[in-house]
Amino acid sequence: MNNYSKSGFTLVELSVVLAISAIILAFAIPGTANLLNHSGRHTALSDLIATLNLARNTAINEQTTVTLCAIGNDSKCANDWSLPIVAFRDPTRSKQIKHDSQIVRVMHPIETGRLVVRSGIHNYFRFQSSGWSRGTLGHFIWCPDSDDNHYAAQVRINMGGRPQMARDYDGDGVVEDASGDPVTCEGI
Template sequence: MKNSYMARGFSLLELIIVLSIVAIIATYAAPSFDMLLKKSRQRSALSELISLINLARNTAIQEQVPVTLCPLTTSHKCGSDWSRPLTAFRDPGFKKQTSNQGQILRVVQFNSYGHLIGKTGIRNYFRFRPSGLAEEAIGNIVWCPEDNDNRYASQIRINMGGRPFVSKDTDGDGVPEDTYGQNLECTQ
């Protein structure tokens, strides 16, 4: 009868060995998990940014009205602070500002896990004409992760045709290149 009531479980030595093995595995898995998380955040930000650009361009074509994409100031004008929410809005008078909520197509905030750097030349906006072209307002937007690790940065170029193109790592060094073939930098 004594054998049927015997306690079953792990000995202290077995428990220590199992916990040691789990700790060793976790030590090696943590950097991989961090990389996976950064890649996921990068893909999410890129997807949202490309979606916003395509919405702006497609709306300009479908509604035959100019559409502007920029960070708005508190006075609803295009500003140069790319840490503010990015807004796509109908801009029939080319004023680079909104006067009512009906003009706004979508507003997106990107700085929860990273930040944007807008490189629009002398302008602080992108504009899509009713033809879909972005003739006078071309440039690029760089998304950088919160820790500014260039390996997880991305650049979206908007060409004169109004189409977005994502930067790639063409030289195999782990960092995507910008428009000029230089490694992306996450400093402003």
């Protein structure tokens, strides 16, 4: 007499499980891409806004000038905003870090998407002891790796030095810039 039982899946059972798994994956993959875009956006913007607010608050609390810029290997403000962005005390307005004690906060390069910065003719933002950012106005645009404008975000720095998130006023799912035009990731 045989005391063992045969166990396993039939070909039909295996085919059904694979078909159901394929259907679930077909719905889950686009959701995962959306989750990654939202997560990358949230991480980048949270860090950026925290850095901007800390730079402004430090300028006010310590009654000094604070500069925020991308820092090159020479510890000077650079034009390449993919480098680390540093907020530092800059009472002489030299746009250069001469000692580590000047550093207020370092924002490491973002891991998802890209950050595009428009700061007029300057390669920095400066916060005066009043908190104002007069003369160094501009904005940051975050774009996802997919360049989907629906996930793009813009943070503007107003004259008072406060960061402001762009909003979608016309309900099309894309935020508008200060001129009312949709923020676009193509070509930037």
